[in-house]
Amino acid sequence: MVENRPFLNFLAHLVLILGVTIVIFPVYIAFIASSHGPNDFLSGVVPLMPGPHIIENYSTMLSSGMTSSGAPPIGPMLLNSLIMAVGVAVGKIAISILSAFAIVYFRFPFRTLAFWMIFITLMLPVEVRIVPTYKVVADLGMLNNYGGLIIPLIASATATFLFRQFFLTVPDELMEAARVDGAGPLKFFRDILLPLSVTNIAALFIILFVLGWNQYLWPLIVTTDQSLYTVVMGIQRMAAVADAEPRWNLVMAAVILAALPPVLVIVAMQRLFVKGLVETEK
Amino acid sequence: MQTKRTVFPNKVLPYLLIAPQLLITVVFFLWPAATAFWQSFLRQDAFGFKTNFVWFQNYRRLFADPLYMDAFGHTLVFAVSVTVLSTMIALTLAAAAMRVLRTSRIYSTLLIWPYAVAPAIAGILWWFMFNPSIGIVAYTLRSMGISWNHLINPDNAMVLIVIAATWKQISYNFLFFLAALQSVPRSLQEAGAIDGAGPVKRFWTIVFPLISPTTFYLVVINIVYAMFDTFGIVHATTQGGPARATEILVYKVYFDGFIGLNLGSSAAQSVILMVIVVALTAVQFRFVERRVQY
Secondary structure, X not given: OOOOOHHHHHHXXXXXXXXXXXXXXXXXXXXXXXXXXXXXXXXXXXXXXXXXXXXXXXXXXXXXXOHHHOOOOHHHHHHHHHHHHHHHHHHHHHHHHHHHHXXXXXXXXXXXXXXXXXXXXXXXXXXXXXXXXXHHHHHOOOOOOHHHHHHHHOOOHHHHHHHHHHHHXXXXXXXXXXXHOOOOHHHHHHHHHHHHOHHHHHHHHHHHHHHHHXXXXXXXXXXXXXXXXXXXXXXXXXXXXXXXXXXXXXXXXXXXXXXXXXXXXXXXXXXXXXXXXXXXXX | OOOOOOOEOOOOHHHHHHHHHHHHHHHHHHHHHHHHHHHOOEEEOOOOXXXXXXXXXXXXXXXXXXXXXXXXXXXHHHHHHHHHHHHHHHHHHHHHHHHOHHHHHHHHHHHHHHHHOOHXXXXXXXXXXXXXXXXXXXXXXXXXXXXXXXOOOHHHHHHHHHHHHHHHHHHHHHHHXXXXXXXXXXXXXXXXXXXXXXXXXXXXXXXXXXXXHHHHHHHHHHHHHHHHOOHHHHHHOOXXXXXXXXXXXXXXXXXXXXXOOOXXXXXXXXXXXXXXXXXXHXXXXXXXXXXXXX
């Protein structure tokens, strides 16, 4: 900073450490709870130090889960979440990059109309039009399958805009040179545009993966078949019965397992994530 | 609309390229939205045998319904609390991180990960901490003589969902504030220091006005987040209770549509929410346009 003030630096560290503590504390408590046996909660307050049952609890959750309370094992739920998150991310990127390519590199009738039709999806979050969207999906026979989980969520105006903005900054000379060399639009797209977009695609993938993994309302209404539950919505079913049959250790093990994959992705890919976030939102 | 100086001459190819996205947009966005609009003017009997066109009756009933007005009130309290708390905390943390720039990467990593936690999971984490029988926070509050039970006390339940939603949103706001603070020219700060302004005065008279566009953007985004992305928090913790005290608008759309099966009312609520989103998005875009010149 501008001048040296040790006290202010100390205060800054203090504020940050306090902030980090508050941010981490709930997860710490959940992790501690997941390492205890069921009887350790009878004293009336959750313990603060790790217990000895950590491996036992996690392997129980992964293999059998809380089947007695009507929730499927967590292994298959994690797999469903993974399929959904990757499906949503890949689907959104694929259809967005193609339509951005069409909008930027071609001139065709109804181009502006198409652009605005995509734009308007920004304003229609799934939470808002939930009943009619459910009805459409039901009429198409897409309840209780991966298609119904993924496809209605893959239209994305923000991803289209991001690619459009990026394509507009790609020098025109590249395309002219490609045309002089006799390359058609698809060859140009595959050999030049796609390699140039790799960083954008990767950054976007991280954000969309997290978005897909964390979906809650949509899987809640389109899946009634237990074998298709995703982990984030499945946890609510476990927590709902946890009060009747106190198995907090198992519920918290499930919470940790459900939160871990997207958190790991973001921490590992921090730089790309920040780039993607700042670019998509602005 | 902006385009390239030269374009490919193909006539059919662009339609093929854009077709998948348009198809999904029409089938899963525009058609349901239009259906919601149409349905908001209809009234169906309980068995679905008869459907009448009732003009604005669904809307009139909604606005005459004290429960809907209450849901508006809860949403307002919830959205304002979450927005104010999460921006203020994030700004404080970002300003602190700017002071200790050398170590701020470590702090950022430790602060940004709640972005990746699902709202429903965030809700469960705090719900567990506030659990009246075994929760650590409820226990601490009790030992301080404050009774806590979000299962029966409406105010407690509202505090619970505000805390969970704020906790999750701090990381997002922190990143944007940090980026904004880093773009403030150092020379301005130095000039202020030479003129004898202390750090606090410099922050409010030089730095804060310069980051005010980001603040405004975040306020809009946070309102949108609190209104539309927090369904999971409410559904996984309080389910709108106790006594409907935490029933926010998106929860009520779901509840009336899927649990109450009152399709006309749910559709009318959808349309009202769409109007709110359109208004918020318009505000946001006007701001983005101004920002480009700025």
